[in-house]
Amino acid sequence: MNSALVIGGTRFIGRHLVDDLLAHDYDVTLFTRGNRENPFADDDRVDHVEGNRTNDTALEATATTVDPDAVFDCVAYQPKDVRSATTIFADCEAYVYVSSGAAYGREEIPKREDETPLHPCTADQATDDSFDTYGNRKAECDRAVFAAADDGVRAMAVRPPIVYGPHDYTERLDWWINRVNRFDRVLIPGDGTNLRHRVYVEDVASALRLVAENGIPGEAYNVGDRRLVTLEEMVDLIADCLETDVELVHAGPRELAAGDLALDDYPLYRTYPHVLSTAKLAALGWESTPLEEAMERSVADHRESDRDGDENGPDRAAEERVLGILETL
Structure with a gap:
């Protein structure tokens, strides 16, 4: 893979992901609303397309003009947005969704990708935007990723817990x-x-790239500090x-x-x-800082x-x- 589209790439996880992709010789395009300062504005290695990720027409136009090998979706919070994106970018070599450890619906130690149940998600929860339904929506977004993989899309999810590191706007x-x-x-x-469980942001970025390159379609991968x-x-x-x-x-x-x-x-x-097993990701060759x-x-x-x-x-x-x-x- 040589080119990447990062949907949301100027604030925190996406910002570090762009740095990681550039370090591995990817041509990178950002897709953002343009509401925040772009730290890559003066970097001629990074193109920028302005648009709202909830606007399917804008995403379709970007898919045509950019034609990326890999798509990294950092700012999808409702299942409908993931369903649209996996359809629009179905022909890409990889679609990687940034999910969350909050998607897990049962308390157990550790939480494992293929064993721990996810939260259910009602129709009302799927269209909500409150913190109370965050885990439900992330779980349903993951199910949308799995459904896309069943239809032949090379779609995968990465589940971080609390992310920390430079430029962390959550404070x-x-x-x-x-x-x-x-x-x-x-x-x-x-x-x-x-x-x-917490995870250093640069390790989330490397995990996203590694999953795009070596992950298995329809799989989710936990990412977290190994210690x-x-x-x-x-x-x-x-x-x-x-x-x-x-x-x-x-x-x-x-x-x-x-x-x-x-x-x-x-x-x-x-x-x-709250502990996530990271063995599945480590098996791909990933290491944490x-x-x-x-x-x-x-x-x-x-x-x-x-x-x-x-x-x-x-x-x-x-x-x-x-x-x-x-x-x-």
């Missing part, structure tokens, strides 16, 4: 980096052993990257209540462990940005009330 990890950077005492919800760390270990990694020492203070539900806080007020906290290296790059990018993640978690005043209570115990 979930930024909240924690900011806490460690600013304060010498960091409040940890629960006992610190909370386990939620998992608890929430407390993640904070320790951040502190190491910042070359600082912090005191980690644990607070359970009763202690957090002193600040009108709850465990799930904290970004990246999840009550039940060492955690220390991934965090080092993430922290460096945070320090160069104006992101603080403040909207993602508790304010410090509420935490200070909890810390004050804990000091008296």
Whole structure:
């Protein structure tokens, strides 16, 4: 494969995917609405087609004029959009859909592509755009990928959990980096052993390309850090990257209540462990970035940005009330 169309490629996952494709000598075309700054505007290796991915006419025109070998669909959130795209790009060598670990409908450890059931999706959920139906819609999008493969399209899905790294507009990890950077005492919800699978964004990008090149049509592939760390270990990694020492203070539900806080007020906290098996992707030759290296790059990018993640978690005043209570115990 020599050419790629990236549907949505200027913000986070798509941005890193374009970098990865260019590093592997692909000719790249972006398809975006043009509402955000294009980081590749001055790169003559990257073409740009402006349009709305929900507009089938615009996608059909792009399929004709660009004629890509591989299509990477980073911004499809409703099943109808995947069904349209797999029809429009049916003759391409690969269609790879960016799905989510949220598509899994049963809590088990680990979640495996060919064993763990997906969420159901009703007709109403399929056309919704709220966070409450995100997992349902992603699951139905995956089923649309599988149906397309049954019809002869080389369509595949990649399922990441929480993605982190440079240019992360969600600022979930930024909240924690900011806490460690600013304060010498960091409040940890629960006992610190909370386990939620995460994945470094550059590893998602390489996985997407590798699946396009070597994946099996009709298959889904989990992508996640090959070594998992608890929430407390993640904070320790951040502190190491910042070359600082912090005191980690644990607070359970009763202690957090002193600040009108709850465990799930904290970004990246999840009550039940969320772990994806990545063996299937690794069998294609994929490897993940060492955690220390991934965090080092993430922290460096945070320090160069104006992101603080403040909207993602508790304010410090509420935490200070909890810390004050804990000091008296």
